[in-house]
Amino acid sequence: MAPPGRLPVPLAPLVGREREAAIVRALLDHPDVRVLTLTGPGGVGKTRLALRVAAELGEVFPDGVGFVSLAPIADPALVPATIARALGLRDSGDRDPVAALTSHLGAGAYLLVLDNFEQILAAAPVVADLLAACPRLTVLVTSREILHLYGEQAYLVPPLALPDLNRLPPLDELGQIEAVRLFADRAHAANAAFALTATNAPAVAAICARLDGLPLAIELAAARSAMFPRRRYWPGWSIGCRCSPAVRATCRSGCGRCGPRSPGATTCSPPRSRLSSAASPSSPAGSRSRRRKPSAGHG
Numbered sequence: 001m002a003p004p005g006r007l008p009v010p011l012a013p014l015v016g017r018e019r020e021a022a023i024v025r026a027l028l029d030h031p032d033v034r035v036l037t038l039t040g041p042g043g044v045g046k047t048r049l050a051l052r053v054a055a056e057l058g059e060v061f062p063d064g065v066g067f068v069s070l071a072p073i074a075d076p077a078l079v080p081a082t083i084a085r086a087l088g089l090r091d092s093g094d095r096d097p098v099a100a101l102t103s104h105l106g107a108g109a110y111l112l113v114l115d116n117f118e119q120i121l122a123a124a125p126v127v128a129d130l131l132a133a134c135p136r137l138t139v140l141v142t143s144r145e146i147l148h149l150y151g152e153q154a155y156l157v158p159p160l161a162l163p164d165l166n167r168l169p170p171l172d173e174l175g176q177i178e179a180v181r182l183f184a185d186r187a188h189a190a191n192a193a194f195a196l197t198a199t200n201a202p203a204v205a206a207i208c209a210r211l212d213g214l215p216l217a218i219e220l221a222a223a224r225s226a227m228f229p230r231r232r233y234w235p236g237w238s239i240g241c242r243c244s245p246a247v248r249a250t251c252r253s254g255c256g257r258c259g260p261r262s263p264g265a266t267t268c269s270p271p272r273s274r275l276s277s278a279a280s281p282s283s284p285a286g287s288r289s290r291r292r293k294p295s296a297g298h299g
């Protein structure tokens with residue numbers, strides 16, 4: 001693959017996933033597996049897992065490992081040209097991109113990562129065509145839904161490991177549990193003063209459990225926690241999105257807890273009513289509680 005549609009480098013380190021990566025690696029290493037789909041809800045970590053595994057498989061696929069982000073496209077007809085462009089093939093106008101791709105990949109041992117396929121599932125036959133024409137090509141797909149291709153293997157990416165809220169382990173063990181570790185890492189990145197302590201650990205564990213171990217939701221919650229560093233923020237904290245239907249349609253967290261959203265807001269946010277113990281004086285919740293009662297003689 002020239003240049004091998006380079007693997008993007010994530011901005012923050014991966015937490016855990018050793019077991020899942022080993023399973024996916026073993027599947028891809030098997031000569032009978034030509035197409036493997038990592039599936040699961042939005043934000044569960046399909047792309048991150050695919051990137052980790054792809055980065056480790058250079059020796060298994062000596063001719064190249066290529067990455068194609070399909071998230072930006074919504075028209076299945078654009079898939080062949082998008083893959084070709086990502087692999088560095090020049091658009092020659094009159095040449096069919098599938099033909100260009102099959103002649104480029106030929107009999108090479110390539111791994112092609114097709115990321116975020118769910119919105120262009122109608123393009124699944126393109127993958128079948130490439131696999132049929134290129135005998136040593138293997139395709140790793142990430143998609144919230146499987147492609148229903150002949151021979152397709154699917155791996156359901158699980159959420160991050162969670163602590164047992166009824167029996168929390170000692171702090172150092174708790175901090176190693178994937179979901180808690182991700183929260184602590186991201187909260188610390190957003191606010192260097194944050195550290196997992198015996199005081200905040202039960203709340204952090206509860207938040208992670210409430211978010212079902214979904215990495216994207218945990219990241220958002222952790223970043224948000226940095227905006228509310230006061231200790232009294234933690235005890236009553238609860239998470240949810242307040243997205244409008246339009247925003248909800250594009251909500252990629254898959255949290256399933258979207259509620260009404262205030263007009264003009266541009267980012268998902270925990271419901272203010274559930275932040276009542278920490279509502280800042282300038283927030284609507286805070287100002288509502290400070291509004292003066294109308295005087296008796298008025299109106």
Ligand SMILES: Nc1ncnc2c1ncn2[C@@H]1O[C@H](COP(=O)(O)OP(=O)(O)OP(=O)(O)O)[C@@H](O)[C@H]1O
Pocket residue numbers: 010012013014015016017040041042043044045046047048049116142144182215216219252253
């Ligand atoms: N194990 C992990 N360690 C650290 N961060 C993670 C991990 N898994 C996922 N993330 C982060 O969570 C967010 C969502 O992950 P990712 O994009 O891989 O999810 P996805 O399942 O591909 O979602 P989508 O269906 O929307 O494409 C990203 O910011 C990613 O960096």
Ligand SMILES: [Mg+2]
Pocket residue numbers: 046047048115116142
């Ligand atoms: Mg993804």
